Amino acid sequence: MAKTIMIIDDSASIRQVVNITLGKSGYVVIEAVDGKDAINKLNGQKIHLIICDVNMPNMDGITFLKELKQNAGYKFTPVIMLTTESQEAKMQEGKAAGAKAWVVKPFKPETMLTAIEKLILP
DSSP: OOOEEEEEOSOHHHHHHHHHHHHHTTOEEEEESSHHHHHHHHTTOOOSEEEEOSSOSSSOHHHHHHHHHHSTTTTTOOEEEEESOOOHHHHHHHHHHTOSEEEESSOOHHHHHHHHHHHSOO
8 A cells, every 4th residue: 555645845846846756656645735734634644754844834844843743643753854944953943843854955856765765664
């Protein structure tokens, strides 16, 4: 059965690139435009991994991550932060909130797939 990955990014083009990359690798993809949209789309379904931007309107990625980790059903869901943020302080804030990996945009699809494969076993 295919693994499900949620992409959270306010950029439609980034969501599209990630969606195509993951789709070619056999993953099922759920898209959300910001943290609030993502929270609404969780609805108890099994999500194997989340890829989340940091800077978004309505609810940013770090706030989303903190809320996600409060939800018992998703407490152990791995999260990759995909962002333009490369400052060490922001990375530490993400790690403290529960991020498992940090990928800086622009990214190579192979880099993303490698990070995903390390976090979710086939």
